[in-house]
Amino acid sequence: MQREGPCTVVWFRRDLRLSDHSALRAAVRRGVVVPVFIWSEEEEGSWPLGAASRWWLHQSLLQLDQALRQRGSRLVLRAGPIVDALLDVIKQTRASAVYWSRRYEPDAQRVEQQVEQALRARGVEGLGFAGTLLYDPVGIRTRTGEPYQVFSAFWRRCQQEAAPGHPEPVPETIRGPAQWPASAALTSFALEPRIDWAAGLRQSWQPGELGAQQRLRHFVAKHLAEYAVERDRPDREGTSRLSPHLHFGEISPRQVWTAVRERSDGSDLRRASERYQIELGWREFAYYLLVHFPDTPACSLRPEFERFPWQDAPKLLHAWQRGRTGYPIVDAGMRQLWHTGWMHNRVRMIVASFLTKNLLITWRAGAKWFWDTLVDADLANNTLGWQWTSGCGADAAPYFRIFNPVRQGERFDPNGDYVRRWVPELAGLPARWIHQPWAAPAATIKEAGVRLGETYSEPIVDLAGTRARALEAFRKLRSPAR
Ligand SMILES: Cc1cc2nc3c(=O)[nH]c(=O)nc-3n(C[C@H](O)[C@H](O)[C@H](O)COP(=O)(O)OP(=O)(O)OC[C@H]3O[C@@H](n4cnc5c(N)ncnc54)[C@H](O)[C@@H]3O)c2cc1C
Structure with missing residues (x-):
């Protein structure tokens, strides 16, 4: 025997x-x-x-x-x-x-x-x-022994650690016991929704290790070379969409890191590969911050933000969640999220800035909604993303950086294809007006079959007025209390 x-x-x-x-x-x-x-x-x-x-x-x-x-x-x-x-x-x-x-x-x-x-x-x-992770977050500290709070310094310090090793293959055989212990049925965990709303998720994703490996191969072969220029374009397939696979550990960061580095022959590919590695670096930074500042999923890293005059505005929050703000790029992002469980990074920043700065609703409400709807919902990355955009986190965007959804749309979705895909009621509008339908000439609007306030929302807030209000609130926060 x-x-x-x-x-x-x-x-x-x-x-x-x-x-x-x-x-x-x-x-x-x-x-x-x-x-x-x-x-x-x-x-x-x-x-x-x-x-x-x-x-x-x-x-x-x-x-x-x-x-x-x-x-x-x-x-x-x-x-x-x-x-x-x-x-x-x-x-x-x-x-x-x-x-x-x-x-x-x-x-x-x-x-x-x-x-x-x-x-x-x-x-x-x-x-x-x-x-x-690629680097153990516990031992990495500044010279004075404090945790890093600035990404570039953190990432430079990581580069001084031993480089991530080569990934290990799947064991050829996995010997089981003579008698297996009892196992519950997967259905008893009731993870799948009772009412089947998941068709959009099924169409968009193939969960599991096989799906992760296929996505990585596809990205490296077809999109890596253009990553540095295409990564900010929500209308293109320019990013890897590996985030849910990385979150569930269906692929290791070391496997992704290695695949991307192995393709870095030629200067364009090297640049793209380095850019991609920096994004993996942001993931490392997010986990690093969570380890050293474990309260941040609930509290702003910068304590003065706990005094910020956030508004309680359930109707505005609901319009944002459902993609009915009247700002096309915001609505497109929120609907992409609802349908596919994922949103492009550039658009995540735009919708997060809109919620926290134009609507003055706390980043916590946004983080919570993302938590329920994202397939890549990740405590470290979500916390960093929200605190960074709203200005209350480590290495955060400065308080005066308020994304203008019209300018952002024109710059990163110049032909309006992303908006047309997710906000089909605006599909007939020419690119010139698609990011600001309220400003289009009456004849153009009519020809496109759009009736503002009926087929598509009127803007729920005024951009200039809410921007000035946010700047004033941030300014007060910065001046010492009297
Ligand atoms: C408000 C807000 C909330 C966010 N919430 C999450 C979240 O819950 N889960 C999540 O995985 N990412 C989150 N992000 C980060 C980022 O938007 C996603 O990781 C990215 O869009 C995933 O798409 P991708 O895999 O195609 O990215 P790629 O561009 O292909 O990047 C490769 C990988 O790098 C990592 N990465 C890229 N950008 C970031 C970043 N800014 N911060 C941390 N890691 C990054 C991800 O693991 C990603 O899969 C958030 C960003 C913002 C602004």
């Missing part, structure tokens, strides 16, 4: 892949492997998964199970509490170790410590592996 060897539980979290997975490889080297996913929101703290993320997670777990089965293994599903579920699997399999990939969200770290303690108390080895 073949000896089974020691058994290791691999606790899957936000690392739903088999390739470049250090914890899985270490477990395979040790002997028998029991892959486990535990459905519990303990790790998410005050940020339980939004509806779009839940949909994604369901698909991703299906894919992971399939990939494991192709290698003679399977994914054991359990419901939390996490420590209890892990201890029960250990009992059923007589596992002597639990391996996992580290997470950096404050509540996930807290749970990790509880797991470590519980394992230690029972003499079971517990070990967390790197894999979520």
Whole structure:
């Protein structure tokens, strides 16, 4: 009879892949492997998964199970509490170790410590592996020992660390136990919506490791070369759209980093590749800030912003959420988000600036809406994005930088194709007027079949007036209290 060897539980979290997975490889080297996913929101703290993320997670777990089965293994599903579920699997399999990939969200770290303690108390080895980030955020500090708050300095410092290593392949075989422990049914987690609103998500995405790898290959082959110039154009397919795959760990940042660097032959490609690496750097910075300033998902990093006179304006908030502000590029972005669970980065900045500066609604309300609707909703990146745009975070856009949605639209969607796609009621307008239909001559509006206030909203606020109001509020915040 073949000896089974020691058994290791691999606790899957936000690392739903088999390739470049250090914890899985270490477990395979040790002997028998029991892959486990535990459905519990303990790790998410005050940020339980939004509806779009839940949909994604369901698909991703299906894919992971399939990939494991192709290698003679399977994914054991359990419901939390996490420590209890892990201890029960250990009992059923007589596992002597639990391996996992580290997470950096404050509540996930807290749970990790509880797991470590519980394992230690029972003499079971517990070990967390790197894999979520390129650089370990804990040790990186300024010369005076403070955490960095400026991206360029942080990123320069990262470059002094050892370069990210080469990704590891999928283990060829994953040996399972003679008897598998009990597993819950995926449907019992009720992750998919009860009323099926997810058709737009299905059309737009292929969750799982295979989908992630295909998207990376497609991006590197077709779009990387133009990334530096096209990345700001929402009307083009200029960015990688890897964010949900990176968030769920279906692909590792090291795999993306390596694929992009390997293509950097020739000066144009090198420039594009460097530009792309900087964006991965912003992801590193976001996690770094979350580790060193764990309160920021709820509180502004710059404390004076806690005194900011945000408005309570539910009707305006609702118009923004539904893409009915009367500003075409804002509405296009909000509708793209609702339909596909994703929005282009340039447009995220435009809609976030509009909400926090023109509507004077707190960034927290925007972050919450994004949290529920984005398939890439990510505590670190979302917090950084909102605090950066509203001016209350690290290395934030200066307070006087208020995006003008008309100018932004004309500059980054010059032919109006993005607006035409997501705001079809304006499709008949010529490019000259599509970003400001209220200013178009009456005959042009009529010919395009647009009736402002009927087929398309009138602007819900006046840009110049709200801009002046925001600047005044920011100015007061900066002057010392009397
Ligand atoms: C208000 C606001 C909210 C945001 N919320 C999120 C969020 O919840 N989740 C999320 O993943 N990103 C968020 N972002 C960052 C950014 O918009 C997305 O990461 C990006 O649009 C994803 O598209 P992509 O994969 O095609 O990006 P690419 O341009 O192809 O970039 C590659 C990868 O780099 C990372 N990245 C790129 N830009 C940023 C950035 N500014 N900050 C941090 N990481 C970045 C992402 O992981 C991305 O997948 C937010 C930005 C703003 C302004």
